[in-house]
Amino acid sequence: MAATAPVIMRVMASSISTAKRAGGIIRDVLKKGDLGIVDKGKNDPQTEADRSAQRCIIASLAKKFPTVKIIGEEGGSDLNVCDDWLVNELDEEFLQHSCPAEWKDVKPEDFVIWVDPLDGTAEYTQGHVEHVTVLIGIAVKDAAVGGIIHQPFYQQPDGEMGRTIWGLKGLGTGGFTAVPAPAGQFIITTTRSHSNALHQQALNAFASTEVLKVGGAGFKVLQLLEGKAHAYVFATPGCKKWDTCAPEAVLEAQGGCLTNINGEHYAYNADVEHVNRQGVLASLGQDHAALVEKIPAEVRAAVGAK
Ligand SMILES: Nc1ncnc2c1ncn2[C@@H]1O[C@H](COP(=O)(O)O)[C@@H](O)[C@H]1OP(=O)(O)O
Ligand SMILES: [Mg+2]
Ligand SMILES: [Mg+2]
Ligand SMILES: [Mg+2]
Known part of the structure; x- marks a missing residue:
């Protein structure tokens, strides 16, 4: 075989x-x-x-x-x-x-x-x-x-x-049991070690009921898969293609979505820039496009602007 x-x-x-x-x-x-x-x-x-x-x-x-x-x-x-x-x-x-x-x-x-x-x-x-x-x-x-x-x-x-x-x-x-995130709440999982003012502005745009601050892109996507959070928000450059490739594939194989904060997928061919300049927005069981729209356009434009 x-x-x-x-x-x-x-x-x-x-x-x-x-x-x-x-x-x-x-x-x-x-x-x-x-x-x-x-x-x-x-x-x-x-x-x-x-x-x-x-x-x-x-x-x-x-x-x-x-x-x-x-x-x-x-x-x-x-x-x-x-x-x-x-x-x-x-x-x-x-x-x-x-x-x-x-x-x-x-x-x-x-x-x-x-x-x-x-x-x-x-x-x-x-x-x-x-x-x-x-x-x-x-x-x-x-x-x-x-x-x-x-x-x-x-x-x-x-x-x-x-x-x-x-x-x-x-x-x-x-390798795990998928659990839906609790209804009637909106829990965000985000960075505990790479925040800044613009990222905080993006977080504030969501009417979240709780914000979990944990490390790693892999762990945050696991929190989505296991129903601990509804969305993963990282509105700053810093994480790279090796941080998001595996989490994106696993999350999307489960029906979720991982994109930049404008709702666009990153490309993972061998020639791409390694940094994910426009941050990360990931969700499972949500209207992903509606989450993108919650982040003010001026905040989205400023994240990753060269
Ligand atoms: N500014 C940064 N510089 C280097 N790595 C970063 C930066 N921001 C995020 N990362 C990488 O993305 C992961 C997720 O970020 P965060 O925990 O802040 O949400 C980090 O654990 C780190 O991966 P790694 O630990 O493999 O270097
Ligand atoms: Mg590292
Ligand atoms: Mg990493
Ligand atoms: Mg690493």
Whole structure:
């Protein structure tokens, strides 16, 4: 089955196994206690866990899919990794699904894999480990079509650490139970570490009943999927294609929507600008276009204006 499955199914299955291994590396670095923090910019830390998890993911995927373009947050990494970090397995459970017809003939050169080895680094360094996710997004031409969101610090009922959520457009999602957000309320999930005055103005435009401030793009989309929030609002540049590719694919495979704050989808081909200049607006079970309209046009025009 594995050898004959269409390449998108094998990329998804390999990404599921690899994200789990990367999650183990992220837990190990924290356990050892020396995070090796480097500041890449203002409010933009990188740790040994980001570097090591990226090496594991890119080395494993590049070995299995040598002609697929892979772009990782932490730049060019040394892909000479120990065997323990080289993940060879394909997730067998995922491979039981049949490939949606629209992706059957996609060729390796049509893909870009966007890797965020550790989303929520600021929160990881501050001990809010439940906000941390590993994100592997699969784009076909311009569109985010497949995604893996792995939570290394999620404790399963049987005590096992880690949970892996996946989504593939045309197939659906797996690894969690979707819950609708409560009726009669409007809960926004947003940044806890990258706010500014313009972003606050956008938040104020919604008559929200509650605003949750949590880290990471992956974790905020999980909050939508699990009915903890109705919308994810980030009205500032700062997050990048590797932050949104996997969350967008999973959310949209579940029927939601992730766009910039003007309601337009980002493109995920290999040549795009990495920064999501016009912020992020994501929702599930809402009239997405109506949410866009709530943000004053002058605020939308000012976000990301060069
Ligand atoms: N100004 C910024 N500089 C660097 N990364 C950012 C910035 N804003 C957002 N991000 C990335 O987007 C994620 C979601 O943002 P936020 O938590 O503020 O809502 C962050 O965890 C971070 O990803 P990462 O942790 O992978 O570097
Ligand atoms: Mg980062
Ligand atoms: Mg990130
Ligand atoms: Mg990251």
